[in-house]
Amino acid sequence: MRKSIIKLENVWKTYTMGNVEVNALQGLNLEVKEGEFLAIMGPSGSGKSTAVNMIGCLDVPTKGRILLDAHDISKLGESELAQIRGRKIGFIFQQFNLIPTLTALENVALPIVFQSVDRETRRKRSTELLEIVELGDRMEHKPTELSGGQQQRVAIARALANNPEVILADEPTGNLDSSTGETVMSFLQKLNRKEGKTIILVTHDKNVATHADRIEFLKDGKIIKSLNRKGG
Amino acid sequence: MRRDEIIYSIQNLRKRKLRSWLTVLSILIGIAAIFALLSFGVGIQNYVNTLADESGRDKLFIQARGIGAPGTDDNFFLTDEDVNFLSKLKGVDEIIGMYFSGGEIEFDNVRKYYFVSGIDPDKIDFVEETFAVSIIKGRHIKEGDLNKAVLGYNYQLDGKIFKKGIKLGDKISINGNPYEAIGFYDEVGNPQDDANLYITKEAFEQLYPNKKNKFGFIMLSSQNGVIPSELAERIKERLRKFKNQDEGKEDFFVQTFEDALATFTTIINVINGVLVLIALISLVVAFVNIMNTMYTAIIERTKEIGVMKAVGARNSDILFIFMFESGLLGLIGGLAGVIIGYVVASIGGRIAAANGFALLKPEFPIMLIFGCLLFSFLVGAAAGYFPARRASRLKPVDALRYE
Numbered sequence: 001m002r003k004s005i006i007k008l009e010n011v012w013k014t015y016t017m018g019n020v021e022v023n024a025l026q027g028l029n030l031e032v033k034e035g036e037f038l039a040i041m042g043p044s045g046s047g048k049s050t051a052v053n054m055i056g057c058l059d060v061p062t063k064g065r066i067l068l069d070a071h072d073i074s075k076l077g078e079s080e081l082a083q084i085r086g087r088k089i090g091f092i093f094q095q096f097n098l099i100p101t102l103t104a105l106e107n108v109a110l111p112i113v114f115q116s117v118d119r120e121t122r123r124k125r126s127t128e129l130l131e132i133v134e135l136g137d138r139m140e141h142k143p144t145e146l147s148g149g150q151q152q153r154v155a156i157a158r159a160l161a162n163n164p165e166v167i168l169a170d171e172p173t174g175n176l177d178s179s180t181g182e183t184v185m186s187f188l189q190k191l192n193r194k195e196g197k198t199i200i201l202v203t204h205d206k207n208v209a210t211h212a213d214r215i216e217f218l219k220d221g222k223i224i225k226s227l228n229r230k231g232g
Numbered sequence: 233m234r235r236d237e238i239i240y241s242i243q244n245l246r247k248r249k250l251r252s253w254l255t256v257l258s259i260l261i262g263i264a265a266i267f268a269l270l271s272f273g274v275g276i277q278n279y280v281n282t283l284a285d286e287s288g289r290d291k292l293f294i295q296a297r298g299i300g301a302p303g304t305d306d307n308f309f310l311t312d313e314d315v316n317f318l319s320k321l322k323g324v325d326e327i328i329g330m331y332f333s334g335g336e337i338e339f340d341n342v343r344k345y346y347f348v349s350g351i352d353p354d355k356i357d358f359v360e361e362t363f364a365v366s367i368i369k370g371r372h373i374k375e376g377d378l379n380k381a382v383l384g385y386n387y388q389l390d391g392k393i394f395k396k397g398i399k400l401g402d403k404i405s406i407n408g409n410p411y412e413a414i415g416f417y418d419e420v421g422n423p424q425d426d427a428n429l430y431i432t433k434e435a436f437e438q439l440y441p442n443k444k445n446k447f448g449f450i451m452l453s454s455q456n457g458v459i460p461s462e463l464a465e466r467i468k469e470r471l472r473k474f475k476n477q478d479e480g481k482e483d484f485f486v487q488t489f490e491d492a493l494a495t496f497t498t499i500i501n502v503i504n505g506v507l508v509l510i511a512l513i514s515l516v517v518a519f520v521n522i523m524n525t526m527y528t529a530i531i532e533r534t535k536e537i538g539v540m541k542a543v544g545a546r547n548s549d550i551l552f553i554f555m556f557e558s559g560l561l562g563l564i565g566g567l568a569g570v571i572i573g574y575v576v577a578s579i580g581g582r583i584a585a586a587n588g589f590a591l592l593k594p595e596f597p598i599m600l601i602f603g604c605l606l607f608s609f610l611v612g613a614a615a616g617y618f619p620a621r622r623a624s625r626l627k628p629v630d631a632l633r634y635e
Contacts, residue, residue: 058542058628079546082628086544097539097632101247102240111543113236158543 004070005165005198006032006055011064013050013221024050025061026221032200034165037192039201039209042218049170051218052202056089056168057081069165086114090159094171096151098143104130104154105139111161129157133187149180156187166198167191173208185211234552241557245564255525256565259518259608263569265511267604268577271594273504275581279421279591280493286364290325291489292464294318294450294471297482308483309446317474318450318467323458328355331436332448337429338405339394346384346393346427348406350436353377362451362489363420370400370415377432381406382415386426386588393427406431407439423588460488518565519615526558526619537623538631547624554620555613562612566605573604 013025024047032038032055042048053059054066057073060081066074073084085091090111098107108126117125130139133153135146143151152172159167169188173181189211191197201212209215210229217225245252296308315329331350336343351359353375360366373382383398390397398404402413406429420426437444454463464486472482530537537550545553577594584592 053629056542058632079548082541082544082546082549085542091542093539093632097535097542099536099539101243106243110540113240114540114544114546114549119236162544 002033002035004031005034005036005068006030006200007065007067008051008054009065009067011054011061011066013047013054013059014062024221025054027064028054028218028222030055030216030223032166032198034198035192035196037189037199037201037211037213039203039212039215040218041203041206041209041215043204046218047221048202048204048218050221052168052170052200055166055200056091057085082114086111087162088164088166090161090164090167092152092155092159092167092169092172094174096143096148096155096175098151098154098158100143103140103142104135104146104157107143107154108157108161111158115162126157126161129160130154132160133157147180148176149183152176152180152184153187156184156191160191160197164197166200168200168202170202171204172201173203173205181208234556237549237553238556241553241560244557245560251528252525252561255518255521256561256568258521259515259562259565259611260569260572262511262515262518263566263604263608264573264576265514266508266607267570267573267600268580268594269504269507269511270600270604271573271577271596272580272592273501274597274600275593275595276500276591277497278595279593280497283364284490284493287362287489288453289488289490290454290458290460291362292452292454292460292467293487293489293492294452294467294484295487296448296484309443309448310450310484311445311447314471314474315447315450318452318471321467321470323455323463323466325453325455326355326358327450327452328352328358329447329450330359331433331440331443331446333436333440333443335406335429335439336408337393338408339398339402340396342394344393346429347424348429348431348436348439350431350433350440352433358453359451362453363425365417365420367415368418370413372415373430373432375432376434377414378435378438379409379411380414380431380435381411382417382430383413384417384426384428385419386423387413387429388416392588409439419590421589421591421593426588460490464488464491515611518562519611522558522561522612522615523619525561526554526616527622529557530554530619530623533623534626534631534634537626538628538634541626541628542632550626551620551624554623555616558616558620559609559613562615563605563609565612566608569608570601570604 008028008030011025011028012023015022015024028051040048040051054061057068061074064074065072068084068088073081099110102110105126108129109122112122112125127139130136133156135150135153138146138150146154167188172184172188176184185208188199188201192199201209203209213229215227215229216223294310296310310329312329315327318324319327333348334345335348337346351373353373356372367382369388370382373380386392388397388399398413400413404411404413454460468482468486471484472479477483540550574596581592581594
């Protein structure tokens with residue numbers, strides 16, 4: 001039995017918009033096991049983004065518990081959450097979200113900077129990662145000098161910087177053409193198979209979701225269907 | 233270590249837009265003004281200190297009351313009897329009564345009006361020590377010199393007092409009487425003192441018969457171990473009684489050398505302080521400018537802040553990055569300000585010296601330079617505090633969603 005790495009227990013998230021209360025999540029239960037490749041699918045407004053924010057420790061729930069490595073993080077303060085995010089979770093965004101003033105290498109090194117790791121180790125690690133995503137010859141380039149696919153690979157390398165257990169990819173292929181998107185997905189798949197990384201993928205694209213072992217369908221802030229593609 | 237965050241801030245600054253550099257300009261002006269003003273302040277303070285050390289803090293002046301420069305008001309004066317009385321007083325070392333009067337100086341058929349001083353040649357060393365001057369050309373006046381004068385520094389310069397500088401041995405006339413220039417004093421650094429003429433006491437009494445035994449002021453030194461300010465008090469009391477005057481209605485006043493310098497220093501400091509205050513107002517403007525620039529920068533980089541938070545930046549990291557960046561803006565302005573202030577003060581000092589005010593000489597101690605730089609950095613960082621705090625408190629979810 002693989003251990004549970006993230007567990008959402010009856011998680012509610014309520015936003016107040018003017019006088020109206022909107023429940024983005026309504027008692028969401030979700031468990032992610034170590035080494036799993038999970039896809040979360042759902043139409044817009046289904047609570048996908050809110051769920052990602054919860055899983056990624058970017059936000060705290062209104063009600064319910066979130067366990068990361070069996071630790072309850074739903075009551076932690078902003079700075080503690082930041083440290084946990086930095087160490088345990090690697091983010092990949094639809095818009096790549098690289099820092100325009102930094103080179104590819106510096107972008108990759110950024111998460112390590114906030115973990116107070118010495119410069120030499122950091123540089124070595126960032127270089128290795130860029131080589132893994134096959135951008136060893138683009139290290140000193142700024143994001144604007146890279147193609148969309150290359151930028152997303154830099155983002156993947158950045159997500160791996162602190163060797164996190166979980167990679168959280170929010171529509172990682174949303175801004176890429178299908179063949180570039182395929183390359184990015186195959187990188188993620190390789191990370192899952194070879195490195196044993198837990199990958200949580202959020203997408204609305206069925207083809208992209210097929211890379212995952214398990215697909216959870218979300219609607220109205222709740223899981224409405226689970227699809228286990230590999231078993232186990 | 234914050235080293236990487238510092239590097240990140242610097243990298244961001246390099247990308248800054250014109251708007252930020254205009255902000256730098258505003259802090260530059262304030263720092264340049266403050267730096268230049270303080271450099272003059274330091275220069276004057278050092279001049280005063282040197283003067284005090286060279287001529288000694290043991291000196292006292294007794295001056296006749298009256299309007300204008302000492303010796304110019306004939307209604308009030310000090311006499312030989314006063315000098316004799318004081319010379320016997322306990323604690324008094326050397327003493328001299330000095331004549332002072334305006335005179336008409338003629339050279340090359342041009343007439344000018346300056347001060348003439350009559351000095352007892354026996355006491356010339358004492359006078360020179362007190363005023364921290366020395367002969368640079370020729371010789372001192374000595375006993376028996378009747379038509380001979382030692383001249384202030386400026387007389388030997390071309391185009392300063394007279395079109396052609398006076399040379400040793402040249403004939404001049406004082407109030408129509410022929411005199412020979414026998415020596416020149418070194419530069420004092422203000423145009424008034426550098427235009428004085430010095431003749432013997434005897435010559436002065438011949439030149440100004442109605443001023444005989446009417447000294448402009450008395451100068452004395454206190455004996456070793458005597459506190460000048462206490463001696464001044466004692467002199468004031470004893471001389472008042474000697475002259476049969478009521479307390480508070482004396483026709484003279486006593487000042488220690490240090491008092492005199494302190495008065496001078498206070499005036500300079502007040503003037504300088506007011507100017508620095510005005511310069512500080514420009515820094516307030518710079519402060520607001522930096523704050524404004526930083527608020528705009530934070531709005532522009534909201535998403536970047538979200539990304540940094542997502543990858544593990546704590547609130548304190550973000551606060552530091554933006555405050556440091558803001559401080560750097562200030563520091564760059566300060567650095568440019570110090571350079572410009574240095575240039576302005578140096579030029580100002582030269583102009584002052586060319587006009588005879590050599591004592592207005594700016595000085596740039598390392599502490600002043602570092603102080604101004606540190607100050608400009610702190611002004612920048614302080615201006616960045618509220619914007620940086622806002623940035624640090626952004627919720628990562630909201631910041632990431634920002635377009």
